[in-house]
Amino acid sequence: MAGGADxxxxxxxxxxxxxxxxxxxxxxxxxxxxxxAQDALAWVRAALARTTGTGxxxxxxxxxxxxxxxxxxxxxxxxxxxxxxxxxxxxxxxRWAPRLEHTDPxxxxxxxxxxxxxxxHPGSASWPTRLDDLGPAAPPCLWVRGTTALDSALARSVxxxxxxxxxxxxxxxxxxxxxxxxxRGFTVVSGGAYGIDAAAHxxxxxxxxxxLVFLAGGVDRPYPAGNADLLGRVVDAGGALVSEVPPGSxxxxxxxxxxxxxxxxxxxxxxxVEAAWRSGALNTAGHAGTLLRPVGAVPGPVTSMASAGxxxxxxxxxxxxVTDAAEVAELAGAAGTDxxxxxxxxxxxxxxxxxxxxxxxDALPVVRPAPPESVARAAGLSQxxxxxxxxxxxxxxxxxxxxxxxxxxxxxxxx
Amino acid sequence: MAGGADxxxxxxxxxxxxxxxxxxxxxxxxxxxxxxAQDALAWVRAALARTTGTGxxxxxxxxxxxxxxxxxxxxxxxxxxxxxxxxxxxxxxxRWAPRLEHTDPxxxxxxxxxxxxxxxHPGSASWPTRLDDLGPAAPPCLWVRGTTALDSALARSVxxxxxxxxxxxxxxxxxxxxxxxxxRGFTVVSGGAYGIDAAAHxxxxxxxxxxLVFLAGGVDRPYPAGNADLLGRVVDAGGALVSEVPPGSxxxxxxxxxxxxxxxxxxxxxxxVEAAWRSGALNTAGHAGTLLRPVGAVPGPVTSMASAGxxxxxxxxxxxxVTDAAEVAELAGAAGTDxxxxxxxxxxxxxxxxxxxxxxxDALPVVRPAPPESVARAAGLSQxxxxxxxxxxxxxxxxxxxxxxxxxxxxxxxx
Numbered sequence: 001m002a003g004g005a006d007x008x009x010x011x012x013x014x015x016x017x018x019x020x021x022x023x024x025x026x027x028x029x030x031x032x033x034x035x036x037a038q039d040a041l042a043w044v045r046a047a048l049a050r051t052t053g054t055g056x057x058x059x060x061x062x063x064x065x066x067x068x069x070x071x072x073x074x075x076x077x078x079x080x081x082x083x084x085x086x087x088x089x090x091x092x093x094x095r096w097a098p099r100l101e102h103t104d105p106x107x108x109x110x111x112x113x114x115x116x117x118x119x120x121h122p123g124s125a126s127w128p129t130r131l132d133d134l135g136p137a138a139p140p141c142l143w144v145r146g147t148t149a150l151d152s153a154l155a156r157s158v159x160x161x162x163x164x165x166x167x168x169x170x171x172x173x174x175x176x177x178x179x180x181x182x183x184r185g186f187t188v189v190s191g192g193a194y195g196i197d198a199a200a201h202x203x204x205x206x207x208x209x210x211x212l213v214f215l216a217g218g219v220d221r222p223y224p225a226g227n228a229d230l231l232g233r234v235v236d237a238g239g240a241l242v243s244e245v246p247p248g249s250x251x252x253x254x255x256x257x258x259x260x261x262x263x264x265x266x267x268x269x270x271x272x273v274e275a276a277w278r279s280g281a282l283n284t285a286g287h288a289g290t291l292l293r294p295v296g297a298v299p300g301p302v303t304s305m306a307s308a309g310x311x312x313x314x315x316x317x318x319x320x321x322v323t324d325a326a327e328v329a330e331l332a333g334a335a336g337t338d339x340x341x342x343x344x345x346x347x348x349x350x351x352x353x354x355x356x357x358x359x360x361x362d363a364l365p366v367v368r369p370a371p372p373e374s375v376a377r378a379a380g381l382s383q384x385x386x387x388x389x390x391x392x393x394x395x396x397x398x399x400x401x402x403x404x405x406x407x408x409x410x411x412x413x414x415x
Numbered sequence: 416m417a418g419g420a421d422x423x424x425x426x427x428x429x430x431x432x433x434x435x436x437x438x439x440x441x442x443x444x445x446x447x448x449x450x451x452a453q454d455a456l457a458w459v460r461a462a463l464a465r466t467t468g469t470g471x472x473x474x475x476x477x478x479x480x481x482x483x484x485x486x487x488x489x490x491x492x493x494x495x496x497x498x499x500x501x502x503x504x505x506x507x508x509x510r511w512a513p514r515l516e517h518t519d520p521x522x523x524x525x526x527x528x529x530x531x532x533x534x535x536h537p538g539s540a541s542w543p544t545r546l547d548d549l550g551p552a553a554p555p556c557l558w559v560r561g562t563t564a565l566d567s568a569l570a571r572s573v574x575x576x577x578x579x580x581x582x583x584x585x586x587x588x589x590x591x592x593x594x595x596x597x598x599r600g601f602t603v604v605s606g607g608a609y610g611i612d613a614a615a616h617x618x619x620x621x622x623x624x625x626x627l628v629f630l631a632g633g634v635d636r637p638y639p640a641g642n643a644d645l646l647g648r649v650v651d652a653g654g655a656l657v658s659e660v661p662p663g664s665x666x667x668x669x670x671x672x673x674x675x676x677x678x679x680x681x682x683x684x685x686x687x688v689e690a691a692w693r694s695g696a697l698n699t700a701g702h703a704g705t706l707l708r709p710v711g712a713v714p715g716p717v718t719s720m721a722s723a724g725x726x727x728x729x730x731x732x733x734x735x736x737v738t739d740a741a742e743v744a745e746l747a748g749a750a751g752t753d754x755x756x757x758x759x760x761x762x763x764x765x766x767x768x769x770x771x772x773x774x775x776x777d778a779l780p781v782v783r784p785a786p787p788e789s790v791a792r793a794a795g796l797s798q799x800x801x802x803x804x805x806x807x808x809x810x811x812x813x814x815x816x817x818x819x820x821x822x823x824x825x826x827x828x829x830x
Contacts, residue, residue, distance in 0.1 A: 022774075022795030094797025098788055173717055252777045254770070277758050299714030299726055302588055302738035308758075311714055314729055314736035321729035321736075323717040343692050343723075355669070359437075362667045373513055380437030382509025 013037035014121040015105035017140035019246050020044070020096045023258035027092035029136030034078050037121075037140060046070060048097050067093065108246040115220055115247070117145040126151045133291050134265050139244035145219040146240030150266075153210055153240075157187040158332040159267035159288075161260075161281045162196025162274040167306045170196055170274035173298055175203035177273065180325020182209025186332060189214065189267045191259065192231055192241075194224060196273045196281070201234055211239040214266065216259040217251035219243045257283055264288035269332035271296035271322055275309030282309050289318055294331045296322035353393075356381060360389040361398055361408065369405025428452040429536040430520035432555040434661050435459070435511045438673035442507035444551030449493050452536075452555060461485060463512050482508065526662040530635055532560040541566045548706050549680050554659035560634040561655030565681075568625055568655075572602040573747040574682035574703075576675075576696045577611025577689040582721045585611055585689035588713055590618035592688065595740020597624025601747060604629065604682045606674065607646055607656075609639060611688045611696070616649055626654040629681065631674040632666035634658045672698055679703035684747035686711035686737055690724025697724050704733055709746045711737035768808075771796060775804040776813055776823065784820025 014037045021028035031040045050066025071089055075081040081089070109119060120127050121141040128150040131138050147153065158181055160174055178188050178200045188204040190197040192213040204211040213234055217223050219241045222231040231241055244262060245255065260280060264270050264287035272295070275281040288295045297319035300307030313319035322328050326340035353361065363379035364370070370378075376386040390406055393399035400409040429452045436443035446455045465481025486504055490496040496504070524534060535542050536556040543565040546553050562568065573596055575589055593603050593615045603619040605612040607628040619626040628649050632638050634656045637646040646656055659677060660670065675695060679685050679702035687710070690696040703710045712734035715722030728734035737743050741755035768776065778794035779785070785793075791801040805821055808814035815824040 025795070091797065091800075094799060095795055098792040098798060099795070102792065169716060169718070252774070254774050254777065298717060299722070299729065299736070301584060301716055302713060303584070307714070308738070311736050311738045314714065315738075315742070321714070321726050323723070323726045323730075327730070359667070359669050362669060376510075377513040377517065380440070380510055380514070382506065383513060384509060385506075 009038055010123055011109070011119055011121060011141075012105045013041045014141035015109055015119055015246065016041055016103050018143070018244055019103045019105065019108065019249075020099050021092075021140075022095070023139065023244050023255055024137050024261065025092065025095070026136040027088050028096070028140070029138060031089070031092075032140060033136060043070065043074060044093065044096055045100070047093055048100055051097075105246070108248065111220055111247040112143055112145075115145050117143060117219060118148045120144055120148060120150065124148075128154045128266050130154060130267075131262065131265050134261065137261065138265075139262065141244070143219050143243045143246060144240050145242075146235040147210075147238055148240070150212070150240065150242070153187045153212060154189070154266050154268075156185055156333070157189055157212075157267045158328055159189040159263045159270040159284065160196065160200035160273060161190055161263065161270060161284050162272055163276055163279055163281060163306050163309075164193050164195040164197075165276070165306065166195035166199065166274050167300075167304060169300060169304070170306055171199040173300075174199040174273045175206075177271065177298075177325050177328055178203035178209070178211075179207045181328050181332070182207050184325065184329045184333075184338070186268075186329065187212060189263055191215075191256075191263060191284075192223070192227055192234075194227065198227055198230055200273075201230055201239075205233055205237045205239075208237075211237070212266075213239070213241045214259050214262045215241055215243040215251070216245075216255040217243065218245055218247040218249040220247040221250075223251050256280060260284040261287040264293060265291055267293070267332070269294040269296060269328075271298065271328055271331070272310050272313060272319065273298045274300060274304075274306040275313075276305055277308040277312060279309045282313065285313055285319060295319040296328060296331045298322055353396075356385055357389045357393060360386055361393055364393075364399055364406055364408040366408050369402040369407040371405055375406060424453050425538055426524070426534055426536065426556075427520045428456045429556040430524055430534055430661065431456055431518050433558070433659055434518045434520065434523065434664075435514050436507075436555075437510075438554065438659050438670055439552050439676065440507065440510070441551040442503050443511070443555070444553060446504070446507075447555060448551060458485065458489060459508065459511055460515070462508055463515055466512075520661075523661040523663065526635055527558055527560075530560050530662070532558060532634060533563045535559055535563060535565065539563075543569045543681050545569060545682075546677065546680050549676065552676065553680075554677065556659070558634050558658045558661060559655050560657075561650040562625075562653055563655070565627070565655065565657070568602045568627060569604070569681050569683075571600055571748070572604050572627075572682045573743055574604040574678045574685040574699065575611065575615035575688060576605055576678065576685060576699050577687055578691055578694055578696060578721050578724075579608050579610040579612075580691070580721065581610035581614065581689050582715075582719060584715060584719070585721055586614040588715075589614035589688045590621075592686070592713075592740050592743055593618035593624070593626075594622045596743050596747070597622050599740065599744045599748075599753070601744065602627060604678055606630070606671075606678060606699075607638070607642055607649075609642065613642055613645055615688075616645060616654075620648055620652045620654075623652075626652070627681075628654070628656045629674050629678045630656055630658040630666070631660075631670040632658065633660055633662040633664040635662040636665075638666050671695060675699040676702040679708060680706055682708070682747070684709040684711060684743075686713065686743055686746070687725050687728060687734065688713045689715060689719075689721040690728075691720055692723040692727060694724045697728065700728055700734060710734040711743060711746045713737055768811075771800055772804045772808060775801055776808055779808075779814055779821055779823040781823050784817040784822040786820055790821060 047070035126149050174196050182204050187210040189212050190200045201211045222228040260283045264284050270288035272281045272285050285295045297310040297313040329338045330340040359379040363375050372386050376383045462485035541564050589611050597619050602625040604627050605615045616626045637643040675698045679699050685703035687696045687700050700710045712725040712728040744753045745755040774794040778790050787801050791798045
């Protein structure tokens with residue numbers, strides 16, 4: 001089908017690979033990386049053609065002479081393949097074989113085009129290069145509905161993920177964080193699920209921010225169906241639905257877990273807002289940690305099981321505690337430029353005092369003035385230290401002299 | 416007054432030091448450590464006697480010939496004292512001087528005895544030796560009302576501290592933690608304040624546990640007055656009120672801060688349950704950290720200002736996230752013996768399956784049976800892998816064969 005080095009051939013081959021191999025198939029990734037998507041596909045076709053008649057490749061073994069010959073040829077071409085590599089390759093051929101005859105990238109690209117979508121691959125200008133950190137587990141391509149400017153959208157981005165069974169607290173905090181980081185120019189990434197994911201997308205759209213949804217199934221079938229409206233609005237609002245599997249693909253458990261690696265890899269940081277002790281969001285956090293992306297966790301009541309996973313991350317040192325949008329921005333932002341502001345609290349009158357002055361102030365009677373000797377005794381200070389402190393305290397309006405005695409005075413309002 | 420090396424003299428001298436020097440006076444601590452409490456006191460008396468007439472020691476300076484002579488003698492006795500040490504000593508003499516004539520340890524010990532209390536010092540059998548880690552900032556003695564078996568009570572102990580302005584959430588969690596660690600044989604240490612402290616003491620008494628209160632003022636004046644009943648019940652329940660300042664001493668801001676170092680040093684670990692962004696409980700946590708004692712912080716809603724200090728500790732990596740009594744016990748307990756149990760969650764039917772079996776199960780149709788080739792294609796596996804997985808899934812009651820096809824089956828209840 002493909003052939004040559006023309007762009008269309010590359011697109012077709014990568015689209016075919018996304019149907020042929022399950023997400024995260026590192027053998028496919030390695031083969032594509034070594035031979036290129038088109039040559040790798042041609043090699044697979046040739047290897048399997050040699051086995052036709054022995055059960056369509058379904059019962060493929062490394063002992064089949066055709067397979068052995070193909071692997072030998074590959075070994076010569078790319079350098080010696082050792083035993084383990086050979087075995088992995090033969091096993092993978094067995095996985096790819098049942099799908100090969102059903103693979104029709106032209107049809108799937110036509111479906112995508114009808115939806116107004118575009119296929120991106122590593123040769124595309126707007127390919128999100130962060131995904132390359134996944135190495136052989138990187139997806140061969142992305143099926144995208146909505147904006148295709150993924151690389152620039154993800155440059156400044158944060159994944160907000162969490163439990164489907166979110167609490168009112170969790171969705172409230174998610175909406176706050178999404179709005180806050182949007183205002184700071186971050187794209188909000190999530191998985192389109194119920195609960196935290198939906199709250200993140202919804203709040204981002206509401207404030208006019210950018211949001212991307214990574215789906216576990218095809219972009220032609222928004223999942224879950226109950227979020228179809230929301231996912232449609234993501235596209236309308238200038239965001240995108242993104243998937244590594246072709247249109248028509250159903251989301252499955254393993255695809256959800258693999259989809260999580262894309263969220264983690266594509267975003268500058270991942271923040272878990274609410275998660276049960278066992279939760280897909282922890283899987284996303286785990287991927288982010290493996291990729292050395294910053295991970296944040298939002299704490300919550302210890303009485304809430306919906307926060308148990310976040311506390312687990314904090315306890316294990318696998319996440320930084322984040323409590324507001326500024327802290328999330330610091331986590332996901334450029335080093336040194338997105339620092340959360342130091343918290344300010346209302347300054348009290350005594351904030352500027354040194355330790356000795358505080359002790360003198362503390363020892364001053366409130367009603368009946370006392371001589372400096374008795375103030376010194378009460379403060380546990382020498383008379384010299386006490387007298388030296390009383391002057392400035394008087395100037396600050398915190399102490400007043402009456403005859404030979406001193407007493408405390410409420411500070412005058414600062415002007 | 417004192418003199419000789421008899422025990423009574425040591426008690427009197429240490430009682431005097433606790434009046435003379437403010438809590439945490441490291442110059443006093445160093446002098447007592449070098450000379451012993453009694454000789455140190457005698458040296459101070461002698462030095463100040465030489466200055467009598469020049470203002471009762473109040474305006475003491477290192478230029479006064481009497482002071483210079485005393486410091487020279489001390490320098491000869493303990494080894495050369497350098498400039499900074501000399502200056503610190505002269506300054507300290509100036510602080511101690513105003514209090515010397517008012518110091519009457521016999522009277523204060525009599526007040527303590529009338530309350531049924533006892534003075535403990537480092538020579539006492541039940542002196543809590545953890546306090547020695549404070550070095551020169553260690554208290555010269557402890558004024559104790561209630562049980563005197565402090566060392567054994569503190570061997571297995573945890574400080575539960577926090578905001579006076581606690582929320583219902585905070586007091587609830589505190590009560591849970593206090594009851595839980597009491598059940599595990601820990602003594603609960605706190606400061607007797609409103610809010611978290613009171614909740615900790617109260618819950619411990621309620622479950623028959625041991626609790627100690629470290630007060631910032633004298634043990635004759637329970638503070639705050641509103642907790643007087645509770646503090647009385649601590650003593651009645653076999654606990655104790657403990658202070659490093661003599662009866663009659665008022666609590667002051669600096670004494671509260673110094674009292675916090677005793678809580679941190681005396682306890683095996685410190686846990687902050689609720690604390691505002693600026694809070695005395697963070698001061699206690701800071702002391703514990705400096706002493707390399709484990710510090711825990713209980714997370715709470717990010718929308719609650721009463722948890723902001725806890726989140727600050729977590730964010731700074733200054734505390735471990737603790738969410739229940741088992742995790743507090745692990746923090747404060749003996750390494751390896753108080754480990755929090757691994758959390759268990761309800762096992763689902765598919766928990767024991769490997770990744771391939773899960774993918775096959777996931778790919779099985781629910782209603783109309785499909786042939787293994789089509790299951791393999793859906794799962795992205797080879798036919799061999801698929802067939803190898805179907806057998807065990809059938810045995811587990813998760814898959815069923817119908818003619819040449821397979822479909823999913825709800826697992827039978829385990830027997």
